Amino acid sequence: xxxxxxxxDQPMKLLEVAPPDRGTLSVVxxxxxxxxxxxxxxxxxxxxMVTSLGVQIGPGGEQSxxxxxxxxxxxxxxxxxxxxLPWSGKALExxxxxxxxxxxxxxxxxxxxxxxxxxxEIDEQVLDRAxxxxxx
Amino acid sequence: xxxxxxxxxxxxxxxxxxxxxxREQIARSLAGVKHMLAIxxxxxxxxxxxxxxxxxxxxxxxxxxxxxxxxxLNGPSQARLAGLGATPLLPGREGLVMPRTASGIGVxxxxxxxxxxxxxxxxxxxxxxxxxWRATKEFTxxxxxxxxxxxxxxxxxxxxxxxxxxxxxxxxxxxxxxxAVVLVTIPSDLSRGVxxxxxxxxxxxxxxxxxxxxxxxxxxxxxxxxxxxxxxxSTAIDLGIPCLGEVPFDPDLAAACDRGEALPEDAAxxxxxxxxxxxxxxxxxxxxS
Numbered sequence: 001x002x003x004x005x006x007x008x009d010q011p012m013k014l015l016e017v018a019p020p021d022r023g024t025l026s027v028v029x030x031x032x033x034x035x036x037x038x039x040x041x042x043x044x045x046x047x048x049m050v051t052s053l054g055v056q057i058g059p060g061g062e063q064s065x066x067x068x069x070x071x072x073x074x075x076x077x078x079x080x081x082x083x084x085l086p087w088s089g090k091a092l093e094x095x096x097x098x099x100x101x102x103x104x105x106x107x108x109x110x111x112x113x114x115x116x117x118x119x120x121e122i123d124e125q126v127l128d129r130a131x132x133x134x135x136x
Numbered sequence: 137x138x139x140x141x142x143x144x145x146x147x148x149x150x151x152x153x154x155x156x157x158x159r160e161q162i163a164r165s166l167a168g169v170k171h172m173l174a175i176x177x178x179x180x181x182x183x184x185x186x187x188x189x190x191x192x193x194x195x196x197x198x199x200x201x202x203x204x205x206x207x208x209l210n211g212p213s214q215a216r217l218a219g220l221g222a223t224p225l226l227p228g229r230e231g232l233v234m235p236r237t238a239s240g241i242g243v244x245x246x247x248x249x250x251x252x253x254x255x256x257x258x259x260x261x262x263x264x265x266x267x268x269w270r271a272t273k274e275f276t277x278x279x280x281x282x283x284x285x286x287x288x289x290x291x292x293x294x295x296x297x298x299x300x301x302x303x304x305x306x307x308x309x310x311x312x313x314x315x316a317v318v319l320v321t322i323p324s325d326l327s328r329g330v331x332x333x334x335x336x337x338x339x340x341x342x343x344x345x346x347x348x349x350x351x352x353x354x355x356x357x358x359x360x361x362x363x364x365x366x367x368x369x370s371t372a373i374d375l376g377i378p379c380l381g382e383v384p385f386d387p388d389l390a391a392a393c394d395r396g397e398a399l400p401e402d403a404a405x406x407x408x409x410x411x412x413x414x415x416x417x418x419x420x421x422x423x424x425s
Contacts, residue, residue: 001147002140009138014148023261029148045262052269054276055154094227099284101277102225102232105249109224131226136233 003038005031012038017058023047027057085111088123161283165231168289169203171422172315173346174308178334179327180299183351184320186393187383187411188296189217192241193398194408194415200291203234205281206245207307208298209274210256215247219396223248230286239398244285275310301330305337313342316422318380322352323366328373335375346421347378349414356384356406363406380421381414383407 003012010033018026023044030037042050050057084107087095095103113130114122146152166172175188185208192202206214215221220243223235234242250256258273260266287293295315297307308317317338321331331348338345354363363384386407392399399408 002143002145003147004138004143006137011138011143011145027147043262044260045265045268048260048262049269049272051261052273052276053151053155054158054279055149055151057149057151059148091227094229097230097284098225098227098232099277099280101280102249102284106225106227106232110226113224127227130224131228131233134224134226136226136236 001040003029003040005034005036007031007036008033014059020047025050025057085114085119086121088121090124091122091127094124094127158279158283162279165283165285165287166293169287169293170291172293172295172311173418173422174207174295174297174304174311174315174317174343175320176297176304176307176317176334177299177320177327177331178301178304178337179321179330182320182322182327183383184299185213185217185296186389187320187349187351187414188294189214189241189393190383190389190399190407190411191415191418192292192294193239194411195292195419196239196241197412198415198419200419201240201289202292202294203242203287203290204244205285205293205295206243206247207278207295209246209277210298212245212247212250214243214245214296216252216396217393218243218245220245220248221396225249228286230288231283232285234285234287237398242287242290244281271306275306278307278310301334301337304334305341308338308341308343311343313344316344316346317341318346318418319348319375319377320351321348321375323350323354324368325372328375332373332375335377345377346418347380348375349380350382352385353382353410354384356386358386358388361406378421380417381410383410383414 004010005012008031010031012029012031015028015030015037018028025042025047027040028037029040095106098106110122110127110130113133114126119126175184175191177184188204192204196202204214206212218237218241220235220237225235225248226233232244234244235248236242246256258270295311297304308315319331319334321327335345352366355366357364366385384406386405388405389399389407399405
């Protein structure tokens with residue numbers, strides 16, 4: 001989907017995606033010529049269609065994963081609880097490489113293993129030990 | 137006034153770029169897979185999943201490295217067939233570590249994630265009318281599996297397809313031309329008719345159609361050690377593709393599947409012998425290509 005400023009005959013630039021609100025999305029565009037702004041407002045059904053494609057909406061596309069309103073909503077279900085263990089940066093990188101819908105379960109499982117074995121932080125060593133422990 | 141095609145790029149989210157990046161990630165993830173085989177039918181209940189697992193066991197017994205992707209997201213059964221009910225899911229260096237059976241077959245299935253007592257539900261912003269977006273969501277999920285699992289070096293990645301003639305061809309197209317298709321039928325006109333329809337649809341797809349397996353091809357009686365008829369044999373419908381083997385129904389195999397175990401490698405077992413024969417034919421066909 002593209003937006004054209006009719007007065008300037010110029011394609012409008014995506015400026016920002018507002019935080020999601022009850023399944024709706026507000027995407028702001030600006031004309032680079034006259035600075036006129038519009039907002040595309042999606043209804044929950046349209047938002048769902050885009051989410052189903054597994055793509056992110058926002059400036060920068062693939063670079064904006066952490067800011068993506070869609071993934072933010074999906075990841076809400078996996079928000080860390082207060083009693084979760086800290087993860088090192090490298091361990092988190094590994095977690096980010098597994099499918100998003102698997103992460104909550106992977107996180108829970110590895111933290112359970114860590115607690116049972118006296119680890120206070122999840123790092124790559126803990127992940128490798130768990131892999132050996134479970135014979136994988 | 138400019139038209140759609142006068143404007144380069146998209147609305148600013150680089151959706152096409154994201155789709156291309158995902159495809160490239162899938163290709164990298166599958167780079168070590170030598171042969172991808174989709175096991176489908178079109179008809180439900182003919183034993184696609186059972187044969188997928190048993191074919192994996194037979195290929196593994198012949199020395200191949202094998203993985204299974206359970207693409208039946210709504211009715212996953214490979215986790216149970218593999219006996220992997222309570223297996224933890226671990227993040228590895230290259231993606232999700234593949235859970236493995238005792239014999240080393242890697243298995244990735246929604247059954248590892250969603251308990252059998254629950255259906256696969258997606259969070260939705262929209263209430264109702266999920267038929268519009270659900271199929272798209274499922275293919276996205278399948279892509280996430282393909283891209284996010286550390287498949288490693290495999291001789292065979294078997295993909296267990298969901299039922300439905302249209303789903304068979306959709307999944308085959310999604311998996312791409314590097315995936316060959318094996319169809320499963322039972323010896324009834326009803327089943328062969330549906331499989332014939334799948335074959336017609338698959339002829340328009342880019343995938344190679346290796347052949348079909350006739351499952352439940354008689355009843356393997358362990359008492360008299362013979363194969364007894366199970367269905368009135370169908371000869372009216374010529375499927376027009378090679379038959380890779382006829383596998384008799386074996387109660388021992390059914391029991392082993394429920395336990396999540398492999399069929400014992402009994403040289404005298406008629407079902408096992410048939411499955412070994414299928415594996416040999418599949419192997420010689422793909423290696424000969």
